[in-house]
Amino acid sequence: MEQTLPRLELRDVSCRFDGAAVVDRLSLSLLPGQVTCLLGPSGCGKSTTLRMAAGVERASAGEILIDGDVVAGPGAHLPPEARGIGMMFQDFALFPHLTVRGNVGFGVRGAARDRVDELIARVGLSDKLDKYPHQLSGGEQQRVALARALAPQPRVMLMDEPFSGLDNRLRDGIRDDTLEILKEEGAAVLLVTHEPEEAMRMADQIALMRRGRIVQQGAPYNIYNNPVDAEAAAFFSDINVIHGVVKDFQCETPFGPFFCPNLRDAADVEIIIRPQHLKIDFDRQGSGPLPTTADGVPARGAVARARFMGHESLVDLRMEHDGSILKATIPGVFLPKAGTPLWLSMRRDRCFVFPCTRQSRLGDPWLHAKVQA
Structure with a gap:
């Protein structure tokens, strides 16, 4: 049986600031279509790991591979735009001077431009094409950010606390809608969160982090029912x-x-x-x-x-x-x-x-x- 190549792989990756290890020899692999949550308390190294995968932060040691190709390691460091990744952040980072269509289509060229209106429709904002970010609710802005990240058809989607700014009443529905679209797209998804409920709801795999390391990894059911320790x-x-x-x-x-x-x-x-x-x-x-x-x-x-x-x-x-x-x-x-x-x-x-x-x-x-x- 042919083994599926990991879409994203981190091998013994470390990151040091002022001599202190923020991420310490971390290894993780994601398959196509798989949602993995990096879960842990603030300051454990989750967001730093995500930034290294994105290429925004340089790893001090180890290798990062996408579809088997080394994008970061000794003597190699591809910039974010050359890695085939999509990124979503908690502040959405929408361009205030661009409409919904302008934001989703920003940086997309060629045949991929045909996806812009299609994605806007899939996130339920066809009636908001010409609206600006300040005219949208928080949930609508989040959906625009999702459509923009997916427009170039990224191989890997990186999400850093993307739902933390939303009202609690909206959050569950928007998370479910987002998960459905991500699964349809087939990208490998790495989601950073400090909320166990969000990880349980979204993830195929949870990687529990503590003090720069993954202390336990597995399916949500297994990691909940078989914790590695009291913490x-x-x-x-x-x-x-x-x-x-x-x-x-x-x-x-x-x-x-x-x-x-x-x-x-x-x-x-x-x-x-x-x-x-x-x-x-x-x-x-x-x-x-x-x-x-x-x-x-x-x-x-x-x-x-x-x-x-x-x-x-x-x-x-x-x-x-x-x-x-x-x-x-x-x-x-x-x-x-x-x-x-x-x-x-x-x-x-x-x-x-x-x-x-x-x-x-x-x-x-x-x-x-x-x-x-």
Whole structure:
């Protein structure tokens, strides 16, 4: 079976500023028609990686290839206009003195000019051909920027936070429309975002970045359900963290033992569970602890606070065993009064057990903010 050549490939690419590695030996490949999201917190090197792929920033080391041809590397650096790429940025960068048709057709020559009105129609702006950017809404400007980037039929589309300036109500629809058009065009798409929801919605593959490196890569379902560490789990959603110590390859907790087959005795561990995977049962006075189930031993807590979030309720429980707060989300309306005793059990198939790193023990500011009450 013939193997498809990557449309865009980065091989051990690094970028240094003042001696510090902003991107450190990063490798990534994109196939034709594939949408890959570079996802990570601000300052992790996402946009620098995109600028190197575009040719706007020079790589300090490594190679960048498009359709197997080296466009950046030792002794080679093609400018952006020679790479066959399209670019979209969060500010849209439209020319204020040009109409919609003028913006989309800017720099397009020959047969490709026939695509201008066709693309404008595909983004739903045929009735705005002669309007100027200031006469358009933010969503309309974004669609003009998309049509302009696609007009030259680029082999690679690079997108840097292209939806961040849009109103939340518009964003989902415009993202879906944009994805549909990108898929039809067949270009390899590299999208930079710091929003996990956007990456999950748009991407075929997510490359999770941290401190200049890709720490995990895979399909959205896999990367969400099999995080590489606690920090990765916390990036995609709120999490609860229960600390413990390994003895005889297991960790004892108020929820029963958790097996830790690959960790040595006396190792500190973190047991991670998302709020939606905690199960709540009412306390039955005089009945004593609830029986052990397949999900382990229930632990008792009391409601500290309950809030309705629109499609679910968020309940904070102060645990009886150590006074810590665990968060549980319940579909629909569930608003027990503060002080109400409840039993919590944990879905074992939804828990993650990780060695406790020095950084998480000391309270990494970003992770700390995700797990506190």
